[in-house]
Amino acid sequence: MTPQVIRTGIRLLAGAATLAAAAGVALHFIRWPLEPLVLAASGAPYLMCGAVIGAVGFAATRQWVAAGVAVIVAGAGLATQAPLYFAEPGGNGHPIMAMQANLLFDGADPAALVDQVRTRDIAILTVNELTRPAVDALSRAGLDHLLPHRYLAPGQTASGTGIWSRFPLSHTTEYDGYILNQISATATIPDVGPVTIYAFHPVPPVYDTAVWADELTRLNEILRNAPTDRPAIVGGDFNATHDHALFRTMTTAPFADAATQAGAGHLPTYPTDKPFPPLVGIDHFLLANAHATTVETLPLPGADHRALVARIVLTPTG
Numbered sequence: 027m028t029p030q031v032i033r034t035g036i037r038l039l040a041g042a043a044t045l046a047a048a049a050g051v052a053l054h055f056i057r058w059p060l061e062p063l064v065l066a067a068s069g070a071p072y073l074m075c076g077a078v079i080g081a082v083g084f085a086a087t088r089q090w091v092a093a094g095v096a097v098i099v100a101g102a103g104l105a106t107q108a109p110l111y112f113a114e115p116g117g118n119g120h121p122i123m124a125m126q127a128n129l130l131f132d133g134a135d136p137a138a139l140v141d142q143v144r145t146r147d148i149a150i151l152t153v154n155e156l157t158r159p160a161v162d163a164l165s166r167a168g169l170d171h172l173l174p175h176r177y178l179a180p181g182q183t184a185s186g187t188g189i190w191s192r193f194p195l196s197h198t199t200e201y202d203g204y205i206l207n208q209i210s211a212t213a214t215i216p217d218v219g220p221v222t223i224y225a226f227h228p229v230p231p232v233y234d235t236a237v238w239a240d241e242l243t244r245l246n247e248i249l250r251n252a253p254t255d256r257p258a259i260v261g262g263d264f265n266a267t268h269d270h271a272l273f274r275t276m277t278t279a280p281f282a283d284a285a286t287q288a289g290a291g292h293l294p295t296y297p298t299d300k301p302f303p304p305l306v307g308i309d310h311f312l313l314a315n316a317h318a319t320t321v322e323t324l325p326l327p328g329a330d331h332r333a334l335v336a337r338i339v340l341t342p343t344g
Contacts, residue, residue: 033087036083036086036087037083037084037087037089037092039079039083040079040080040081040082040083040084040087040089040092040096041080041092042076043076043077043079043080043083043096044076044077044079044080044081044084044092044095044096044099045076046073046076047073047074047075047076047077047080047096047099047100047103048077048099049066049073050069050070050071050072050073050074050076050103051070051074051099051102051103051106053066053067053070053073053269054067054070054106054269054271055271056271057271057272059231059235059236059238059239060235061231061232061235064231064235064238064239064270065231065232067267067269067270068267068269068270068305068306068308069305069306070106070267070269071103071107071269071292072305074099074100074103074104074106074107075103077096077097077099077100077103078096078100080092080093080096080099080100081093081096081097081100084096106269107268107292109286110268110285110286110289110290110291110292111289111291112289113287113288113289113319114282114286114287114289114317116287116317116318116319116339117317117339117341118339118341119218119316119317119339119340119341119342120215120217120218120339120340120342121319121337121338121339121340122149122150122215122337122338122340123146123147123148123149123150123335123336123337123338124148124149124150124151124152124259124261124311124335124336124338125142125143125146125148125150125151125152125261125324125333125334125335125336126151126152126153126261126262126263126309126310126311126333126334126335127139127151127152127153127154127326127329127331127333127334128153128154128155128263128295128296128309128326128329128330128331128333129153129154129155129156129157129160129326129329130155130299130328130329130330130331131155131157131160131183131184132157132159132160132163133328133329133330134160134326134327134328134329135326135327135328136160136163136164136166136167136169137167138326138327138328139164139167139169139326139333140164140167140168140169140172142324142326142333142335143169143172143173144168144172146324146335148172148173148335149173149191149192149193149215150189150190150191150192150213150223150259150261151169151173151188151189151190151191151261152187152188152189152223152224152225152261152262153187153188153189153190153225154184154186154187154206154225154227154262154263155183155184155185155186155227155263156178156179156180156181156186156187156188157180157181157182157183157186158180158186160180160186161178161180161188169190170190172192173190173191173192174192175190175191175192175193175194175195175213176188176189176190176191176195177189177195177198177209177211179200179207179209181206181207184206184227185205185206185207186207187206187207187208187209187225187226187227187262188209188225189209189210189211189223189225191211191213191223193213193214193215193216193221194213194214195211195212195213195223196211196212196214197210197211197212198210198211199211201248203244204228204229204241204244205229205233205237205241206227206228206229207227208224208225208226208227208228208245208248209224209225210222210223210224210225210248211223215340217342218257218340218342219256219342219343220253220256221256221257221258221259221340222252222253222256222257222258222259223258223259223260223261224248224249224252224258224259224260224261224262225260225261225262226245226260226261226262226263226264227262227263227264227265228241228242228245228262228264228265228266229241229265230265231265231266238265238266239272242264242266242272242273242275242276243272243275245276246272246275246276249276249281249312249314252280252314254280254314254315254343255343256315256343257313257314257315257316257340257341257342257343258281258312258313258314258315258316259311259312259313259316259338260281260310260311260312260313261310261311261334262309262310263296263308263309263331264276264308264309264310265308266308267306267307267308268283268286268292268307273310276312277312280314280315281312281313281314282312282313282314283310283311283312284310284311284312284313284318284321284336284338285307285310285311285318285321285336287313287317287318287321288318288319288320288321288336290318290320290321290322292307293307293309293321293322293323293334294306294307294323294332295307295308295309295323295331295332295333295334296308296309296330296331296332297330297331298325298326298329298330298331298332299329299330304323304331304332308331309323309331309332309333309334310334311334311336311338313338315340315341315343316338316339316340316341317338317339317341318336318337318338318339319337319338319339320336320337321334321335321336321337322334322335322336323335
């Protein structure tokens with residue numbers, strides 16, 4: 027193989043990698059609910075990494091203009107991802123621990139989940155894919171002793187959703203018009219007062235991207251109408267990542283993404299039932315009048331998601 031052929035191959039590889047990175051940047055901003063675009067946006071950060079390959083390849087073959095273009099694309103990609111890694115300052119308040127878990131119907135090991143609740147001193151737990159057998163299994167494992175207050179909307183397979191709380195719950199609501207169950211309740215927390223708790227689970231885009239986009243939009247409207255005189259915690263499997271523009275719309279004031287507040291970076295939570303590590307972060311906490319100081323993922327045996335645990339500082343507004 028001649029040097030010229032090698033140089034040509036490197037340039038072609040660098041060009042393809044740079045184009046892939048540019049596509050990743052574009053996917054970060056695109057709002058069109060077309061299934062190929064929505065699914066590809068989940069992998070946008072991986073595509074953006076191609077700009078580094080492009081810059082190195084073009085520089086190695088002395089294609090300086092093309093190398094400069096690749097560097098610009100890399101910078102654009104970095105600008106979309108870097109905010110995830112820098113913690114935002116937060117104020118004083120009342121700290122609590124919260125967990126979000128997708129149970130894979132009744133597949134998750136109830137004893138393992140309850141052990142994490144106990145070990146992590148969890149005060150608020152939101153769950154998705156909650157079935158009636160799972161409710162019974164969690165009760166037998168001792169969850170109701172640790173979190174004695176609950177508002178549940180269990181269902182068949184993926185539809186069920188639930189909230190468990192250390193604190194009394196009131197003003198329970200189930201929102202109509204969704205494929206899966208979306209619920210909320212008000213927890214009364216000492217030294218804080220009322221805190222609105224939401225447990226959300228919009229359909230995955232593979233179900234129907236138009237329905238997925240509509241559900242995210244309507245869930246965002248629920249948050250826009252949330253009481254502003256108290257903190258709010260939103261836990262859920264959003265079936266959307268930081269690189270879906272519709273999800274980022276939900277993180278606008280007064281709500282913010284807990285992982286971004288904490289500078290936790292990318293937190294892949296799905297899938298965990300494959301021979302490779304989880305690739306996408308679709309489980310999230312959104313917060314209003316509150317600030318996350320730490321957010322991390324935890325293994326949940328029997329489920330196909332990692333659980334999400336956050337230390338949240340609640341800011342009394344009264």
